[in-house]
Amino acid sequence: MDLSQRQLPLLHYGTPILITGCFITAYTIEVLRGEMDMAPPTKRIWVSRRYLCIALSLLIFATFAIQSALYIVDGIKAISNPAIGVKFTKDENQPLLNTPSNSSRCGSSLPSYQHNEDPCPPLGEGEIEDWTEEEWPRGDDYDDDSSEDECFGERERTYVKDDGGWYRHLKQYAIFWPYIWPARNFKFQLYLCILVTSTLAERAFNVLYPRQLGVVIDKLYDGLTTGIVPWKEILLWIFYQMLVSQSCGLPALGEVLESRLSNWSRFQLSIAAFDHVMSLPMGFHDSKDSGEVIKAVEQAGALASILKTILLETLPFVLDMVVACWYVTYLLDAYAAVIVIFVGVSFSFVTYYITIIMMKARRGVATQGRAESRKLYEMVSNWATVAFFNRAKYERFRLTQTVERSVKASQWDTDVSNIMFAGQEICEILGRLMISILAAFRIVRGHMPVGNFVALESYWDTITTPLWILGHSYRQISSYLVDAERLLQLFKTKSDVIDAPGAGPVQIPAGNIEFSDVFFSYDKSDPTINGISLVAQPGQTVALVGETGSGKSTILKLLMRFYDVQKGCIKIDSQDIRNVTLDSVREAFGFVPQAAALFNTSILDNVKYGRLDATDQEVHDACKAASIHDKILTFPHGYHTKVGERGIKLSGGELQRLAIARVILKNPRLVLLDEATSALDTETESKIQNALRQLTGGNRSGEKGMGF
Ligand SMILES: Nc1ncnc2c1ncn2[C@@H]1O[C@H](COP(=O)(O)OP(=O)(O)OP(=O)(O)O)[C@@H](O)[C@H]1O
Ligand SMILES: [Mg+2]
Incomplete structure (x- = not known):
């Protein structure tokens, strides 16, 4: 059963019960008030009515309480009983962010990164070869983005259910608490205290301000006869107005403090998310969709x-409603409080x-927005492929479809929002009408002064503003939680691939590497490394040919512990690399690496990445050893030339030589070369080999075609 369906009875029956209860309570208060100054015979009737009213209101509130309790029990049952559709099978390590295009390849045997079969396979290039624009496949049948997004939307919709109901679902967000709550930061705790105090004070002034307006009006009435100008009352009224002003009063102070707190949390969360992503192993990074990860962060x-x-919207709302009920009862009577509750x-x-x-509409907007930006990104980054195959028109057609869907989704979202605002406004207007008529009756019958009417009308905005804010907060919190689902995952x-408890740094006195009966597979059905054993002695150069x-390449990745072996072990100087x-x-x-990549910064910075504290001269020496120094000097900005995204502005050979220079500069104990000189001519290759020989006194392991 869907949880939202279980909420329906509470709202359908609970609301009228609650409102009836409030009316009868209001009547009870009137009865209690009425009996004060009565003569004994009438008083007896009132007294008997009193008990009846109290009993009735107790009964109604009890019914409401039982209904709420049943609802909660129902919720708890739903959490613990899988028979009604709530499961606990969510895999803690289930991967969240994988591209459809590579997910089938990532259906690996690595337990943490099991992926479902790609539900939205992209169309092969050959399949569109001879189509005219009219024949291009349209809509969801073809568009992998939209179908992928549907899969994603479906996944989000089932989160709450899979997590075992709202309570368990929300409980998972507790992992963010240390980043949101400044537990160890005194300064921010102080900010928080001031924030709470100013929010409470603001509630008080929200009442005093309209009340003071009423006082001013009453004094002005008196002034008609006495001729006295109530300037003190007016000054006080202006002072209160200043305190409740959004831009220079207590709300502004709240904003100032809150923005500091939010920024602090954002900082903590961003850094924690970055640390976490960087600590995830290659299995995750092989399968991820970078755009999705960046969005999640x-x-x-x-x-x-x-x-x-x-803190600033939901809690004050509750306070505002309580104060409003008390204040309108004070200004008018208990019926006014009922009207407030009704509204x-x-x-x-x-x-x-x-x-x-609206949440559905918003999800649609987000999904289509994502599809649009992904498509754009894909096209811009694959500009060369589009140009090689002359497919600009075709890509434009695909983009048009995506943008069209995105625009339609936004339109629907705006329409739903407008309907909601209209509905809310009608509730507010109805409430104002009721309270105005009630107040008018009381004034005409002489039960209250005219000033109270003005105070009440002015206070009405104070009552309804938090309602608007609450509506807004509800939407906000829901969408924040939907957004944060990705970060949570x-x-x-x-x-x-983590450090074993108590693991210390590896000691490499000699540099002996040993693979003993190593097994590894990305995919259970297709073992990649099948019981390999080898020894690389100190000073020896080993070439893997196959x-x-x-x-x-997989063997080298295992050696650097990008993955853990599934059987056997790898040792460096007799120390298992897992220990x-x-x-x-x-x-x-x-x-x-086989496909070296550089950052889009200068050549100097890229080479220095090997050893961050290296001097420029050391960088030049490393580049000389990698036979790239002379070439760099011919570039327009020499060592300060920017290399483009992933080093796109360099030739394959230049890129490889810079990658080698980076390692030479690092001067490591052990060198691993994965077809590192495949793009070089024989003469350059032999020069580099000589340089590498001198590098670590001979401790290196290489791969095929290295000729060591
Ligand atoms: N991240 C991965 N996920 C799933 N399979 C992978 C992954 N990386 C490599 N493979 C598969 O593992 C096998 C070995 O790949 P590897 O890159 O080690 O081969 P290689 O010997 O270096 O090949 P080449 O000479 O072409 O560089 C290949 O079949 C490859 O498709
Ligand atoms: Mg390889």
Whole structure:
């Protein structure tokens, strides 16, 4: 059963019960008031009525309480009983962010990164070869983005259910608490205290300000006869106005403090998310969609605002409603409080139901927005492929479809919002009408002064503003939580390549590397490394030769512990690499990967990445050893030339030589070269080999084609 369905009875029956209860309570208060100055015979009738009223209101409130309790029990049952559709099968390590295009390849045997079969396979290029624009496939049948997004939307919709109901779902967000709550930061705790105090004070002035207006009006009436100008009352009224002003009063102070707190949380969350992503192993990074991960980290900002929404919007709302009920009872009578409750409940009712529709609309906007930006990113980054195949028109057609869907989704979202605002406004107007008529009756019958009417009308805005804010907060919190689901999944994704308890740094006195009967597979059905054993003696150069796809690069990745072996072990100077720290193992190696990539900064910075404290002269020497120094000097800005994204502005050979220079500069104990000189001519290759020989006194392991 859907949880939102269980909430319906509470709202359908609970609301009228609550409102009836309030009316009868109001009547009881009137009865109690009325009996004060009565003569004995009439008083007896009132007294008997009193008990009847109290009994009735107790009965009604008890019914409401029982209904609420049943609802809660129902919720708890739903959490613990899988038979009604709530499961606990969510895998803690389930991957969250994988591209459809690579997910099938990532259906690996690595337990943490099991992926479902790709539900939305992209169309092969050959399949569109001879189509005219009219024949291009349209809509969801073809568009992998939209179908992928539907899969994503479906996944989000089932989160709450899979997590075992709202309570368990929300409980998971507790992992963000240390980043939102400044437990160890005295300064921010102080900010928080001032914030809470100023929010409470603001509630008081919200009442005093309209009340003072009423006082001024009454004094002005008196002034008609006495001729006295109530300037003190006017000054006080202006002072209160200043205190409740949004831009220079207590709300402004709240904003100042809250923005500091939110920024602090955002900082903490962003850094924690970055640390976490960087600590995840290659299995995760092979399968991730970078755009999705970056978006998830960016969601940290949304989550940081939750505290603000709760502290500055939701809690004050509750206070405001309590104060409002008391104050209107004071100004008018208990019936006015009933009207306030009626407006509050009907307003919440409208907000709740329309928000359900709106959340769907918002999800649509977010999904289509994502599809649009992904498509754009894909096209811009694959500009060369589009140009090689002359497919600009085709891509434009695909983009048009995506933008069209995105625009339609936004339109629907705006329409739903407008319907909601209209519904809320109607509730507010109805309430104002009722309270104005009630107040008019009281004034005409001489039960209250005219000033109270003005105070009440002015206070009405103070009552309804928090209602608007609450409606807004409800929507905000819901969308923050939806946004943060991605970040939550990211935080829940744990690395399986971690330091063993008590592991120390690896000691490399000699540099002996040993593989003993190592087994490894990315995919259970297709083992990649099948019981390999080898020894690389100190000073020895080992070359791995094999056909393409035989697992040479994988062996080097296992050695650097990007993955853990599934059977057997790898030892460096007799120490199993799983028993020493990951950091020290990676620090010991200098690795030139098969497809080296550079950062889009200067050549100097890229080479210095090997050793951050190296001097410019040391960088030049490393580049000389890698036979790239002379070439760099011919570039327009020499060592300060920017290399483009991933080093796109360099030739394959230049890129490889810079990657080698980086390792030479690092001067590591062990060198791993993964076809590091495949793009070089024989003469350059032999020069580099000589340089590498001198590098570590001979401790290196190489791969095929290195000729060591
Ligand atoms: N991240 C990965 N996930 C799943 N399978 C992978 C992954 N990386 C590599 N493989 C597969 O593992 C096998 C070995 O790959 P590897 O890169 O080690 O081969 P190689 O011997 O270095 O090949 P080449 O000579 O072409 O560089 C290949 O079949 C490859 O498709
Ligand atoms: Mg390889």
